[in-house]
């Protein structure tokens with residue numbers, strides 16, 4: 001037998017080595033993926049595309065868990081009572097639902113307030129306020145003059161109370177009125193905003209954008225430009241706006257080919273960061289410390305009681321420190337996306353709260369003083385959009401409305417008021433205060449043996465259901481009936497502004513307890529012996545399978561009614577975001 005030439009041997013050994021290195025890298029990547037669908041966005045997207053729509057109407061709406069007739073009757077009458085209550089309390093306000101055939105945002109949020117199986121029946125009978133006419137203190141007023149305590153927090157914008165932002169907008173506009181809506185040259189008020197943002201972020205440069213999504217887009221783009229690497233790492237479940245690269249699963253029609261979705265608070269992830277050479281940046285959304293690797297807890301996917309949340313500051317701090325170390329070692333840009341939690345958990349934001357510095361930080365929401373904004377703060381070398389030695393190699397980012405004088409004016413007023421003693425005082429013992437408030441509500445709920453409790457990160461709360469039930473999503477309507485306004489996310493995110501006094505909260509808690517009592521008395525938390533979250537999940541799987549079979553058997557006549565939104569509505573086609 002002829003011997004192979006040496007060159008062949010070398011080529012063969014090199015190929016084997018390369019292959020084994022690639023396999024090892026792939027294996028590491030797989031181990032750094034969270035086991036849930038949140039950790040596998042592509043798979044989730046594929047499943048979302050095939051899972052069939054079905055609905056529970058009429059009798060099945062009330063008895064899909066096998067409840068006996070007496071319980072079903074209580075549910076029916078409770079449901080009818082709620083419907084009547086909303087119609088009688090706010091007829092003019094509810095008439096604005098006519099907008100949902102023309103305003104696509106409203107059509108979407110109406111459809112995704114509750115799990116899709118119930119949506120048609122709910123939309124027909126339980127409608128929630130699509131419009132409001134006034135805000136004052138911690139309350140909102142609808143067109144029929146009904147006041148509600150606002151637990152929606154305007155998606156996190158409302159940190160200090162609506163009156164604070166009204167004042168920022170009025171004073172801000174007055175300050176820049178002479179220049180008006182001139183774009184291109186800045187109003188000089190921008191200088192002070194930049195100074196404050198640099199101070200708070202501890203970073204060198206600032207850029208202004210029109211939304212949080214755009215700010216994140218720009219931070220990632222700059223990280224790719226400067227590192228000359230392709231991939232962005234985001235963590236399972238984390239929301240960073242609705243841009244394709246940070247929303248690789250259901251929700252976006254395109255495939256994100258340069259995004260790794262990894263497990264948060266996990267050593268395998270650190271190993272991936274430590275070994276791969278294609279990672280430009282890591283995005284951290286600190287709200288995930290409340291529910292690591294879980295998506296925003298919307299009621300639209302609350303098909304059982306699987307919502308989990310628990311904030312562990314110590315563990316999350318340790319995680320961020322480890323992340324910081326590996327990013328520094330590997331020259332990966334660490335980006336804190338503080339658009340939501342920014343000024344909420346500490347005056348210096350998440351960097352101060354967790355004691356970890358990022359290379360770039362994005363802010364938004366509240367810092368616009370009530371007007372729309374996105375901000376990127378970063379190290380000078382990372383923020384530069386061109387290379388001195390390659391004049392055509394630029395990282396372009398401009399926007400017509402960036403640094404709009406009115407927004408800069410409102411932001412300026414935000415920062416002025418941010419320093420006022422009364423606002424400073426809201427940060428004193430912030431954790432202690434909100435911890436005590438959450439504990440108080442939990443004690444009252446436990447005392448009444450109601451099957452719910454709350455978990456929280458400061459003033460961001462989430463309702464946890466302790467009974468396996470297919471109807472937990474109904475609780476949002478009982479809360480609304482009690483005059484507690486929620487965002488379309490429902491009970492997954494209660495966002496308190498920091499002007500809630502203990503007295504306001506006492507009133508909110510009374511209503512909260514009354515809502516839970518009514519929900520219990522109306523039979524929604526009835527439980528068949530032996531029910532667990534797993535048995536509920538299997539029930540749903542069986543329903544889905546049945547729907548799939550009947551869809552396959554029945555020739556398709558039409559794609560979907562405008563009410564039911566089509567066949568890819570499923571627990572998997574969940575809106576994977578946070579807000580708005």
Ligand SMILES: Cc1ncc(COP(=O)(O)O)c(C=O)c1O
Nearest residue numbers: 211212213240241339340579580
């Ligand atoms: C952490 C985070 N990043 C980005 C965004 C997107 O911001 P915007 O809605 O202003 O585009 C949000 C919005 O909720 C957010 O919470």
